[in-house]
Amino acid sequence: MSDFLDENHSATGAVDTTPDTPAIHFDVFTLFPQMFVSPLSESIIYRALENRLISIALHNIRDYTIDRHHICDDTPYGGGGGMVMKPTPIVRAVESVLARSAGWSLPPEDAYENLPPWEETTPATRPVDTAVILLTPQGRPLTQTVVAELHQFKRLALVCGRYEGFDERVRTQLATDEISIGDYVLSGGELAAMVMIDAVTRLVPGALGYALGAHQDSHSPGLGGLLEGPQYTRPYTFRGEPVPDVLISGHHANIDRWRHEQSLMRTLARRPELLETLPLTAADRAFLKTHGWQPRSPG
Ligand code: 6GU
Numbered sequence: 001m002s003d004f005l006d007e008n009h010s011a012t013g014a015v016d017t018t019p020d021t022p023a024i025h026f027d028v029f030t031l032f033p034q035m036f037v038s039p040l041s042e043s044i045i046y047r048a049l050e051n052r053l054i055s056i057a058l059h060n061i062r063d064y065t066i067d068r069h070h071i072c073d074d075t076p077y078g079g080g081g082g083m084v085m086k087p088t089p090i091v092r093a094v095e096s097v098l099a100r101s102a103g104w105s106l107p108p109e110d111a112y113e114n115l116p117p118w119e120e121t122t123p124a125t126r127p128v129d130t131a132v133i134l135l136t137p138q139g140r141p142l143t144q145t146v147v148a149e150l151h152q153f154k155r156l157a158l159v160c161g162r163y164e165g166f167d168e169r170v171r172t173q174l175a176t177d178e179i180s181i182g183d184y185v186l187s188g189g190e191l192a193a194m195v196m197i198d199a200v201t202r203l204v205p206g207a208l209g210y211a212l213g214a215h216q217d218s219h220s221p222g223l224g225g226l227l228e229g230p231q232y233t234r235p236y237t238f239r240g241e242p243v244p245d246v247l248i249s250g251h252h253a254n255i256d257r258w259r260h261e262q263s264l265m266r267t268l269a270r271r272p273e274l275l276e277t278l279p280l281t282a283a284d285r286a287f288l289k290t291h292g293w294q295p296r297s298p299g
Pocket of ligand 1: 134135136137139161179180181182183184185186187188189192193
């Protein structure tokens, strides 16, 4: 099952100017690879795959079990409820895949039966520019800063947790990082892995079809980490509510200033804690104070 996304989609007819080697390769390790198929088959990510800006290989952890029942979880030592993901299939899967070049996945006919040789007792060395990331609610929070950091790697192994979590040896011996996408509980790391793939892909040059790209999004450098303000398109009046005059004035300096002030006001109203750590100008600070801002750190 794992290679449907990495086949070489070559352009028909037109001259192919797409890169041979994607900027970044994602290896996803999961018990539910099918969860990824539809979300990765649309829009920005699909186009990035098609243009070989990124590549993704899905790996079913269960394919790397060698016991009769292909068991990936077990009861916790010390008792208590729930099940824990066994370390061996995960470590075997990740080490087997990372020992091979980006794009490799286990041929379906080899699952369980004909696995590549693997050193049970000796850890494999991890290739350079590669991170092995666990997706769990205990991870460090994913922010745009973390996304920018992950975008520096050539290869990201995303290991999706299920049940009550991983055997701790997966952390101590395999993972280089552990990430959560927020303070709420999901049924597994799969949706979080998709969120990460989406956020990282948006930073790959050429992945967004328009010039400004990710730079002008909320939380991004172009907006100085502020939230994006209100936006309007046609019709000019919708159910009696018109577009603000400044946007149809044609006065670009005024429009830029209005947008910046709207960003400041929206951030103040919705995420005031963000303002404490952003690089605000003296004018920004004065403007915010006229709108009721009381900074925790005066300056
Ligand atoms: Cl990465 N996994 C799970 N299971 N729940 C989460 C999460 C991850 N991030 C937030 N909640």
